[in-house]
Amino acid sequence: MKVLVFGSLNIDHVYTVSHFVRPGETIASDELQLFCGGKGLNQSIAFGKSGIDTWHAGAVGNNDSEMLTSYLQSIGVHTDLIQKKEAPSGHAIIQRTPEGENSIVLYGGANQMVTEEDVDFVLQHFTEGDFIILQNEINQIPYIMEKARKTGMIVVLNPSPMDGKIFEMSLEHVDFLILNELEGAALSKASSTNPDEILNRLMTCFPNAQIVLTLGKEGAVYGYKDRKYYQPIYPVKTVDTTAAGDTFTGFFMGSIISGKSVEESLKTAAMASAIAVSRNGAGPSIPTLEEIRQAFTHFC
Template identity: 45%
Template sequence: MKVLNFGSLNLDYVYSVDNFLRPGETKSAMDRNTFLGGKGFNQSIALAKAGIPVYHAGNAGESAEVFRRELEQHGADVRFLKGGDEVCGHAMIQVDSRGQNCILIFHGSNYNIDEAYVDSVLDQFESGDMVVLQNEINTTHYIIEEAYKRGMKIALNPSPYDETIHRMPLEKLSWLVLNEVEVKDLSGQDTEEAYVRWFRERFPDLRVVVTLGRRGAMYIDRDQVIRHPAYNTTIVDTTAAGDVFTGFFLAGQAQGRAVEETMQIASKAAGISVSRHGAAASAPTIDEVMAAELEPVQL
C-alpha cells in the first residue's frame, strides 16, 4: 500500500504569551519562533517518523524549497510537491503558559490547487492505496470523489472544522479522525453513546477515531468501541499533538497493526509531542515511541 498525503504546508509563527489576547488587547510576546507546519506537513512528518513511506502533494508557493528539503530529510517523497510565486500559507499561533494554543490561519498557496493537478497526482496511485486529507486546501471534496473512483482508501481529519464538512461524502471514507468538539458538531449529539449510535446508523462502514485530550482516544466501528488512555508527560506545547496522533494511527493502519496496538502507539507519540516545542518538530520517531515508558493518565 502506498500512502499519499494531499495536504497543506504553512509557515508557523509561534508566539509565547502568558495568556491569550482578548479583544482590543495589545501585549508583548515573551518569545517568537518560526516553524514549518500546516496540518498536511505535520502529518506527513508524523507518518514518515512512524516508519511508513509517504508521498506529499500540495502547494507551498514561494517557500516550496524549504518544505521540500525538510520532508526529504525525514524520508517523505516530494516528487508531487508544487511551488510557485504565491505566498505560502501561514499560521499565527499563540502558546500560553499552560502549553495551550490558539491558531489563526491564512490559506495562501494551499488554496491554489486545481483539479488537473489533483488528477495528475492521483493517476500515479491505484486501488488499495491510502490518501490522507485534512481541511486546509481548496480541493478536499474533489479529491475524495476522485480517490474513491480509483478505489483508494481515504482518511480525513477535517480540521479546521467548518460547515463544508456536512457537504462532504463521508460514506466514501475509510477513516475519519475528529476531536471531541468536532465529533459533537458533526453528529449533533452531546454524549458518547449518542454519537457512537449516530455514526453506526449513518455510516456503518466508516472507522471513526475521536481524540479526547487528557481522556485519551476512542475508536468506533460497526462492531466495537475501543478506548485508550492518554499518557502522562510534561505539557509544553500542544500545537501538533492531534497531527502526531493522526499520523501514527494511520501509519499503524497502513502497516496492518491491530487497532489496540495502533491506538497505544499513536497515544504515546502524541504524549511525547506535547512535551516538546513546535509542530512537526515535536513528532518523535517510531523508535522513541517504542522505547518510551510512560504511565497512563489516571482520571
C-alpha cells in the same frame, strides 16, 4: 501499496505569550519561533517517522517554500508531487501560553490554490488499495475525495478545521474518520458533548467508516461495527499541543497500515501524542518510532 497525504504546508509563527490576546488588547510576546507546520505536513511527518513510505501532495509558494520541502525530505517524505504557486505559502500565527495551550490564525495562501488539474496529475500516480490522507486546510477536497474513490483508494479523513465545507464532501465514502469530540458533535449533530453519544451517532451516520474520536485529556475511543475500544492518555508535562492531533492520526494510521491491531495502534498513537505535547513546535515535536518504543518501556 502507497500512502499519499494530500494536504496543507504552513510556516508557523509561534508567539509565546502569558495569555491569549483579548479583543482590543495589545500584549508583548516573550519569544518568536518559526516551525514547519500545517496539518498535512504534520501528518506526513508522523507517517514518515512511523516507518511508512509517504508521498506528500499540496501547494507552496515559489519564493518561501524551501524550509517546508527540505524538512519533509529530511524525514524521507517524497515531495515530487508538491506544486509551486505564484503566491505565498500558507502560514499560521500561533499564540502559545505557559500551560501549552494554543490559539491559531491560519492564512491559506498557496494551500487554497490547488486546481483540478493538480489533483488529476497527483492521483495518476496512485492505484486501487493505496491510502489517501485528507484534512480540511486545502481547497478541492470534495474533488480529491471523488477522484480518489473512483481510483479505488482507501480514504482517511481528519475533518479539521471543522467548517461548512465538510458537508460538501461525500462522507459516505470515507473509510477512516479521525476527529475530536467538538468536530464529532458538529458532524453527528449530537445533542450533547458526551463521547458515547457522539461516537454512537457517528457510527450510525457512517456505518462503513472506522471512527476514532479523540478526547484530549480523556484519551480516545474507537468504534466500528460491533467493536469499541478506549485508549487513555499517557500523562506528561504539556509544553505545546499544536501537533498532538496530527501526530495521533499519523501514528494510528501508520500502525494500522503496518498491520498492527486497532488496540496496539491506539496505544502507539497515544504515546506518540504524549511525546509530541511535551515538546515545542509542530513538525519538530513529532517523535520517531524508536523514541516511542523507548517511552513504552518507561510507561508500561
